[in-house]
Amino acid sequence: MTSARSGPEVPTATYRLQLQPAFPFAAAAAAVPYLASLGVSHLHLSPVLEAVPGSAHGYDVVDHARVREELGGEEGLRALARTAREHGLGLVLDIVPNHMAMAPRHNRALWEVLREGPGSPYARWFDIDWTAQGGRVLLPVLGGPIGSELEHLVVAGDVLRYHEHVFPLRAGTEHLPLPELLDAQWYRPVWWRLARTELNYRRFFSISELIGLRVEDPEVFDATHAKILQLLAEGVVDGLRIDHPDGLADPDGYLARLHEATGGRWTVVEKILADGEHLPASWPVAGTTGYDALRHVDGLFTDQEGARELLGAYRRFAAPQTDRGGNWEATVRRAAYKVLTHELATETDRLTRLAARLCASSPDLSLRDRAPWALRTALEELLVRMRVYRPYASSDVAAVVTEEAAAEARLAFVVPEEAAAVDVVRRLLIETPGAETAEDRAGRVEFRARFAQTASALRAKSVEDTAFYRYVPLLSATEVGGEPGRPGVSLEEFHAYCARVQGDWPGTGTVVSTHDTKRSADVRAALAVLTECPGRWAQLLAEVTRPEEGVPDGQLAWAAWQTVFGLGPAEEERVQEALLKHVREAGMYTSWTEQEPPYEEAVAAFVTAGPCGPPGERVASFRKVLDPHVRANVLGTALIHLTMPGVPDVYQGTEGEYRALVDPDNRRPVSFPPEAPGEKGALTAAALRLRARRPGAFGATAAYTPLSAEGPAAEHCVAFARSGEVVTAVTRLSLRLAEAGGWRETRLPLPPGRWVDVLAPGREFTGHARVADLFDRLPVVLLERAAES
CATH class of the missing domain: 3.20.20.80 (Glycosidases)
Structure with missing residues (x-):
């Protein structure tokens, strides 16, 4: 360590x-x-x-x-x-x-680069390809082709203005006629649509307003x-x-x-x-910010068999095409192709040019004579098959860009000899040849870095920002770090994960809600209950959704109903905003850059008349019936997060009940202290104060010990001890538990000693405690070892 x-x-x-x-x-x-x-x-x-x-x-x-x-x-x-x-x-x-903001009037370093070009001392700051676009930085800021925007381009002293944008002028060019002046700059203002294919600086994902730093x-x-x-x-x-x-x-x-x-x-x-x-x-860090923990905690409260039933109901309700939302892997693959050829087309072009240059100049003659189109195809086919975000210099690239992926990629070629481009690209990524020039060596380093950066952007855009909005049988599973194709996590998997974290990364961060989560933990906890009653949910939706009443499409309807179920009573404006973002991110009928007003208007009308209208009251009533089980998930998620291995990060406002959707909804200011923290607030404070009081029980040298319940309902109890000083126990899949007859004589063997209830002072337990007694007040319990008398 x-x-x-x-x-x-x-x-x-x-x-x-x-x-x-x-x-x-x-x-x-x-x-x-x-x-x-x-x-x-x-x-x-x-x-x-x-x-x-x-x-x-x-x-x-x-x-x-x-x-x-x-x-x-x-x-x-x-x-x-x-x-x-x-x-x-x-x-x-x-x-x-x-990255930094692509805002020259506020970003002094970028201002100097645009004024002085590659000779600026700040030019090394930014990841700009000066060999492209005639050595000028492409600025995709114009509302249309430049010929239609000339009247809005105004020279004022030594700056060029375009609406709210301000750009520096190269010294001595301010008195030139406008066409000559524009051609004389180190940058080129263009129609914003050109960013997709022509941009020559690295961005944050596909956001042209954020320029990459070196x-x-x-x-x-x-x-x-x-x-x-x-x-x-x-x-x-x-x-x-x-x-x-x-x-x-x-x-x-x-x-x-x-x-x-x-x-x-x-x-x-x-x-x-x-x-x-x-x-x-090898990374000298304490760990991650915690999305891996989020995935495991959420998975505990998701019934895997019920999730499969829910998927079947979703397919019947929404009738999605196989590659457009009915199959997770196919959805991801299709989204990846779309992102590579649209949002990341310019990044793919740059990779292709670099690969072609390396092949053409390589001292290894077996790499030469490769057509750029073949190299591009090989790159695309390998990139869309990446199972992780990216390879690293410290890792085995061959384990990431696998031979299995290469074999599949070769099938994209008709002529076997051209399919060899896949092997060429893979060799450039993996091999370290013995006889190479310094230029070739530097080129390979750059190629590997840019491949990794493109892979990362592709994974984020195709999975989190596209596939998560196309594959919607269970919205709580479409979360950052999640695995919608396998949303459930068994008790054994969870305990193994916690043991590994405590052993390898005890200081890692853990989260269940963040500024980037698409739904807060409490919304996801409610949605997870649907995996325990998939048939009832499907029947309800069949009753409240009338195709003749203007349902824009089945996938959107399914997602909209789940949204209002998870969120509970809320302002219609919040739901409308989240679902508008949903359909634009999905990009199937409208998008951020190719908006379809008729479809978006149909979505808004459906949300008003359905989920946020009278039919929505039936969904609200259904949720009310399930409130005890939502409560069990909410409190269970909170307590496990606060006592499992790692350093818990509490997102603002989430110590109490907190229901939020995707940003900007989840970034609204909150009040301190919260107005009504409720029992979740009391639980959070008790657990955090216990961590502060007994830091050794949770720190780097602490122990994590799974505790196994015994009896007919053992699988519904998640329990563990921390360093023999603290015991956490929570109820999982409480609806299934109730339908099976409750806890009955299920017992939880506690570690030796006398244990006091932190959440209900005065209660004590020893030995083999009846789980029904542990949970007779709350569906969770937090125990602290009592001092020896």
Whole structure:
């Protein structure tokens, strides 16, 4: 283990705050007394560096040297840190090494590059392909082809204005006629639609407003991390969350450099692990931000057999085509092809050009004479078959870009000799030839990095931002890090996961709700109950959905009904906004760039008349009948999250009941303290205070011991002990449990000693406790070993 995993600064629990102009440092400071009383050890702050004015999230950084003025500036941050220290709390910062905002008027470094071109000292900051587009940066900002926008392009002194956009002019060009002036710049403003195929800078996924940074360059790393490192060195900040390391050219090298620069401070990375994938063991970090934990906790409360029944009902109701929502693997594959040829077409082009150049100049003659179209096809076919986000320099690339994938990729070619392009691409990724020039070696390093970066963007866009909106039998399974094709997790799988985390990454982060989750944990907990009654749900939808009443399509209807079931009573505007985003992300009948107003109007009308209209009242009544089982899932999810191995991160407002949909719905400001925290709030505070009171029971050297119930309903009890000092037990699949006759004589053997109920002081248990007694007040119990008298 590295010092980052076992050092003394590991938090006991963190609390995530979404900072924005409406909730600045001063507001966070005002909440500190309450948050300290809740029992967390650190505040986890969203990005604090200077961002685009008005930004509600802060991931669009424009200046790494300054703390954001709209939040209160550096003094505001330091004041917050002082207030936090006075109450025993530290700070953890979310930082963004992968990209900056493509906003020249606010981003001084980018402004200088656009003014001075590749000769600018800041040119090395940005991942720009100066060999493309005639050596000019493509700026996709125009509302139409440039010929139709000339009247809006205005020269004002030494700048060029286009509506709200402002760009610098190359020195000495300000007096040229407009056509000549435009041709003389180091950039080229173009119609925004050209971004898909012509862009020559790396982006964050397919978002052209965020330009990629080259933090693999030591000078760029130093310049973009100086302020953060200063805040760490001066004790203002204690730890870091790293946003999207998979977008970097060299995550291994970056994390090693960061670890050395911070002195091994507690650091977690936003790494999405595919089902069965493990975090690279060589990374000097405490672990992930916790989406792997989310997937395992959610899976515990999902009935796998019921999920299969629900899928069958969904197929009958929505009648999706096999490759457009009825089969998970086919849905992902189709989405990946679509993303590669549309949203990531320019990235694929750049990879293809690089591969062609490497082949043409390689000293290995067996790589030559490869047609660019064949190399592109090979790249596409390998990329869409990636099972994980990306390969790493520290990992075995052959285990990621597998021979099995290559065999399938060759089938895309008619002529066997042309199919050899697949093997050529795979060799460029995997092999390290003995006889190579320095240029060839550097080219291969770049090719591998860009392949990995493209793979990461493809996985995120095709799975999280497309397939999750096309494959909707169970919305709670379509969550970041989730596995919709296998949403359930057995007791054995869960315990094995927890044991592995405690042994390998005891300081890792864990989450169940974040600023990026598509539905909050409480909404997902409600939806999971549907896997326990799939037939009843299907029957209800058949009764409330009338095709003659304007249902736009079956998949949307199914998702809309689940949305209102999971969310419960809410403003129609929130539901409409979430479902509009849903259909645009799915991209089957409308999209963000190719909007179809008639279809979107039909969706809005359906939501108003159906899920948010009188038929929705029947769904609300059905949910009310299931409330006890929703409650069991909500409380069970919360307690397991707060006591399982790792460092729990509590998202703002989620200590009490918190029902939210996809952003921006889940980034709304919350009140401190919450108005009605309820029994979930009491449970959260009790568990967090217990962690603070007994840190050794949950830390790096703590033990995780599964406890197995005995009796007819044993599979419905999830229980474990932490270091022989704390016992957690929760009810799973409570509806199935009730239908099977309840707990009856099921018992839970407790570790030796006397155990007191933390959630209901005065209750004590020893030996083989009847589970019905443990859960006679709540569907969960948290026990603490009593002191020996």
